[in-house]
Amino acid sequence: MTIPVTRPSRPQTHPSRPQTHPDHPDHPDHPDHPSHPITRPAAQVHFGVFFQGVNHTTIWSDPESGSQTDFATFERVIRTAERGLFDAFFLGEGLRLRESRGALHDLDVVGRPDAITQLAALAAITTHIGLVATQNTTYNDPADLARRLQSLDVLSGGRAAWNVVTTDNAWTGANFRRGGYLDHALRYERAQGQLNVARQIWDAFPDSADGAGSPGSSDGGVAHVSEHSDLFDVELDPTTPRSPQGHPVIFQAGDSPQGRDFAAANADVIFSRHGSVLAEALEFAADVRRRAVAAGRPEDDVQIFPGTGIIVGDTPAEAEEKARWVRWNQVTPATALSTVGNIWGEDLSGYDPDGPLPAHDPVVEELGGERGSATTGARTREIAAQWRALAEAEHLSIRELVVRNSSERGFQGTPAAVAEDLVRWVRTGAVDGFNISPWIVPSGLDDIVDKVVPELQERGAYPASYTGTTLRENLGLRAPLTRRAAVGAA
Amino acid sequence: MPSSPFFVGLDADGAGAHPAAAAVARLAGTDLVSGTRLARTVRQAENAGLTFVSFTDALLPAVPGSPASARLDSVTRAAFVSRTTTAIGLVPQVPTTYPEPFHVAAQLASLDIAAAGRGGWIPSVTRDAATADAYGRAVVGDVAREARDVVQVVRDLWDSWEDDAVIRDVATGRYIDRERLHYVDFRGETFSVKGPLITPRPPQGQLVVLASDGDVAPVLDPAGGAGPLVDVTLVGGSGAATARGNAVAAREHSPLTGIDIEVVLDAGGRTGADRLAVLDASTPAGVRSPWDTSALRHVGSAAGLVALLTELATPGPDGRRPVDGVRLLPAVLDVDLPVLARDVLPALRAARLTAVPRPGASLRESLGLPRPANRYDTRVQADALSA
Numbered sequence: 071m072t073i074p075v076t077r078p079s080r081p082q083t084h085p086s087r088p089q090t091h092p093d094h095p096d097h098p099d100h101p102d103h104p105s106h107p108i109t110r111p112a113a114q115v116h117f118g119v120f121f122q123g124v125n126h127t128t129i130w131s132d133p134e135s136g137s138q139t140d141f142a143t144f145e146r147v148i149r150t151a152e153r154g155l156f157d158a159f160f161l162g163e164g165l166r167l168r169e170s171r172g173a174l175h176d177l178d179v180v181g182r183p184d185a186i187t188q189l190a191a192l193a194a195i196t197t198h199i200g201l202v203a204t205q206n207t208t209y210n211d212p213a214d215l216a217r218r219l220q221s222l223d224v225l226s227g228g229r230a231a232w233n234v235v236t237t238d239n240a241w242t243g244a245n246f247r248r249g250g251y252l253d254h255a256l257r258y259e260r261a262q263g264q265l266n267v268a269r270q271i272w273d274a275f276p277d278s279a280d281g282a283g284s285p286g287s288s289d290g291g292v293a294h295v296s297e298h299s300d301l302f303d304v305e306l307d308p309t310t311p312r313s314p315q316g317h318p319v320i321f322q323a324g325d326s327p328q329g330r331d332f333a334a335a336n337a338d339v340i341f342s343r344h345g346s347v348l349a350e351a352l353e354f355a356a357d358v359r360r361r362a363v364a365a366g367r368p369e370d371d372v373q374i375f376p377g378t379g380i381i382v383g384d385t386p387a388e389a390e391e392k393a394r395w396v397r398w399n400q401v402t403p404a405t406a407l408s409t410v411g412n413i414w415g416e417d418l419s420g421y422d423p424d425g426p427l428p429a430h431d432p433v434v435e436e437l438g439g440e441r442g443s444a445t446t447g448a449r450t451r452e453i454a455a456q457w458r459a460l461a462e463a464e465h466l467s468i469r470e471l472v473v474r475n476s477s478e479r480g481f482q483g484t485p486a487a488v489a490e491d492l493v494r495w496v497r498t499g500a501v502d503g504f505n506i507s508p509w510i511v512p513s514g515l516d517d518i519v520d521k522v523v524p525e526l527q528e529r530g531a532y533p534a535s536y537t538g539t540t541l542r543e544n545l546g547l548r549a550p551l552t553r554r555a556a557v558g559a560a
Numbered sequence: 561m562p563s564s565p566f567f568v569g570l571d572a573d574g575a576g577a578h579p580a581a582a583a584v585a586r587l588a589g590t591d592l593v594s595g596t597r598l599a600r601t602v603r604q605a606e607n608a609g610l611t612f613v614s615f616t617d618a619l620l621p622a623v624p625g626s627p628a629s630a631r632l633d634s635v636t637r638a639a640f641v642s643r644t645t646t647a648i649g650l651v652p653q654v655p656t657t658y659p660e661p662f663h664v665a666a667q668l669a670s671l672d673i674a675a676a677g678r679g680g681w682i683p684s685v686t687r688d689a690a691t692a693d694a695y696g697r698a699v700v701g702d703v704a705r706e707a708r709d710v711v712q713v714v715r716d717l718w719d720s721w722e723d724d725a726v727i728r729d730v731a732t733g734r735y736i737d738r739e740r741l742h743y744v745d746f747r748g749e750t751f752s753v754k755g756p757l758i759t760p761r762p763p764q765g766q767l768v769v770l771a772s773d774g775d776v777a778p779v780l781d782p783a784g785g786a787g788p789l790v791d792v793t794l795v796g797g798s799g800a801a802t803a804r805g806n807a808v809a810a811r812e813h814s815p816l817t818g819i820d821i822e823v824v825l826d827a828g829g830r831t832g833a834d835r836l837a838v839l840d841a842s843t844p845a846g847v848r849s850p851w852d853t854s855a856l857r858h859v860g861s862a863a864g865l866v867a868l869l870t871e872l873a874t875p876g877p878d879g880r881r882p883v884d885g886v887r888l889l890p891a892v893l894d895v896d897l898p899v900l901a902r903d904v905l906p907a908l909r910a911a912r913l914t915a916v917p918r919p920g921a922s923l924r925e926s927l928g929l930p931r932p933a934n935r936y937d938t939r940v941q942a943d944a945l946s947a
């Protein structure tokens with residue numbers, strides 16, 4: 071039996087959380103609850119690994135934790151993932167170092183490589199795993215970005231993907247030529263234009279050296295690319311030939327209604343944040359399918375890979391114990407005070423992390439104390455109220471509260487129980503795969519590859535070898551959106 | 561001056577440096593740019609004992625519409641071969657005129673990390689209006705000034721993390737010491753950059769910057785203490801004497817100098833001159849950059865090239881050699897590189913003029929350049945003041 075994913079992991083000195091446990095069959099999140107029928111009995115579980123490089127999810131204080139910068143760390147993680155037949159290795163991106171209350175945030179791992187450059191180096195030492203680069207649309211030039219992505223795709227033999235993100239705040243813009251030029255409401259318009267230019271560039275070369283058909287190129291030559299709109303004036307002749315998978319696979323990780331519509335219209339895969347509660351994941355999947363159909367695509371055309379975490383132990387108790395250890399090491403006393411301080415908008419480092427929340431309410435500015443994360447503005451006030459209510463109801467200290475808030479992530483239990491859960495998630499149609507963030511690098515995937523993958527394989531829910539050589543093949547995706555007519559006609 | 565071995569670099573772009581190289585080699589599209597071909601070429605160059613390979617690049621093709629103008633991004637190419645090689649320097653050409661300096665700094669720092677300190681950079685300038693159109697920007701008039709600002713801020717960003725910024729102090733919960741990270745607050749003529757970089761300081765501290773003479777305007781404040789903008793100035797010349805003179809002049813503002821030499825060697829029973837005639841006759845119409853560059857050119861035998869390089873590498877009466885090295889631009893890589901590997905580089909090594917880069921050595925070490933102090937390191941500045 072899996073330790074239910076939503077059970078709080080807290081010190082045992084506290085009373086257990088009252089009622090509505092998801093391990094009760096009446097709870098809507100219970101696996102056997104009738105509202106979650108198996109709709110895809112043969113569906114396979116797919117894995118990606120998200121190498122975070124920032125945030126407190128990655129524990130750095132343990133002796134087992136390696137360098138976040140050395141190439142050897144990335145090499146070890148990707149080799150483990152490829153040994154475990156993972157489909158994808160992800161790198162995130164943040165174009166300005168995070169700050170807390172006006173100073174660089176100093177408590178978390180930080181210092182990431184440029185994603186495409188790092189993935190190109192990793193491409194040369196791997197053979198099958200997909201290479202996903204998170205790249206921002208606001209602070210990249212479309213011709214340059216499309217060319218670098220296509221370069222990675224060609225060199226890797228068709229294993230590249232672009233995780234399209236739209237982070238647009240002016241604060242990030244201070245590192246770029248144009249500054250913070252883009253209105254928030256226009257971020258997805260800009261992203262759409264970027265993708266349109268990219269697809270034209272990726273379609274410009276003939277399919278093969280002898281000039282066989284391609285939507286962009288009819289005469290064996292390379293098509294000219296042109297895009298003119300309110301946001302773009304781009305004219306160019308591309309230099310990057312086609313890769314074996316046609317286009318880099320498109321991932322997208324926005325959650326707003328516009329973000330979901332953008333994904334439904336453009337993405338091959340959504341990197342979602344709904345990876346802990348099945349009912350939520352099912353609701354998200356239904357929403358995405360509706361939007362895909364509305365965008366004129368088959369409903370299964372957009373795959374869903376939530377970001378999640380997996381913690382296994384040989385017994386449920388051991389998994390629970392490990393999970394508790396992980397949470398308490400992710401949330402150090404300093405991190406707890408900083409997390410609450412960012413919501414309160416003040417330096418709380420003098421507070422006792424094992425004591426209560428500040429007695430006074432936060433003085434909230436338009437933008438909260440933390441920059442470079444998703445939490446902004448009005449949300450801050452709301453969060454503070456929720457936290458106080460929770461802390462009072464459950465008698466939580468500052469650190470316990472922050473641990474409690476970060477405990478509803480992912481799956482934990484014995485390898486067999488976790489495998490059962492993962493299979494159920496995939497076969498109820500909630501997700502197509504999981505994008506796993508290891509809580510420690512470089513060793514954090516070992517348990518999953520050595521223990522969970524065999525359990526999945528025993529259940530006929532995980533392949534015994536890679537099915538193809540390109541990322542598109544291994545994910546079972548259709549042809550790139552702009553190339554379907556050509557494929558259908560062939 | 562460092563008395564290091566004479567360096568010999570090679571441009572490893574595409575099918576070769578001659579505009580008709582791809583056509584004559586019958587390479588186009590994916591065949592021309594595949595990872596297999598790239599890794600093989602760079603491995604040959606490393607086995608030949610070359611100091612570095614450069615990757616010439618531009619966003620736009622030499623011949624618009626032609627699959628024979630296929631080319632991949634240079635940093636991505638260099639990164640791809642960073643783990644298939646262990647000794648040779650990897651030097652992408654990255655233009656400065658339109659790209660984002662912040663991205664360029666992170667990409668090159670990442671290359672240096674993946675290559676364990678073997679990264680370099682040729683900051684180039686882009687003068688054509690077509691590139692401005694591809695970026696949707698107005699044409700930049702003063703490209704040398706723009707190059708100066710971009711090289712300056714990229715160097716600032718490489719120093720924006722001190723080497724020991726990651727402290728992992730479990731007692732206080734701090735992963736970094738934020739005092740050892742620095743906002744660069746750079747203000748150029750056309751842009752500003754806040755910093756710090758998202759990527760830690762590269763293993764070499766600063767990648768080796770090689771630039772064609774005149775591409776990068778001189779540093780505004782040479783007394784500023786941040787060191788030269790360009791480590792290795794590459795010069796050309798219509799003849800050996802002119803090139804030598806240009807190199808000697810470039811010493812004034814550059815720690816090292818090198819001469820760019822185009823080579824068309826006798827190979828496969830044909831003379832270099834015959835090969836060049838065929839190449840010139842095959843040059844596609846409308847080519848953007850015909851082979852009338854300012855580089856020195858050697859057309860002929862391997863022995864003739866050995867004699868030329870020997871002369872350049874031999875110290876003069878003042879005890880200094882006129883130039884610290886060369887970068888060879890092979891007309892056709894697949895034809896000229898094997899001749900260089902078999903008949904040219906071994907002869908130079910036998911005469912102890914050059915040395916094979918040591919596996920694991922940084923490019924700075926191979927070139928005899930010191931690892932620079934960090935411009936933001938307050939301890940270094942304090943030491944300098946008290947000295």
Ligand SMILES: Cc1cc2nc3c(=O)[nH]c(=O)nc-3n(C[C@H](O)[C@H](O)[C@H](O)COP(=O)(O)O)c2cc1C
Pocket residue numbers: 161162163164204206234235236237322323324325326327328329330341342343377444
């Ligand atoms: C799971 C997940 C991972 C994300 N990773 C990144 C990232 O690495 N870099 C980034 O700039 N944005 C990242 N984002 C942010 C979004 O991609 C998106 O650009 C942002 O949330 C704004 O879009 P929205 O308003 O539609 O959510 C991530 C989002 C999610 C859900």
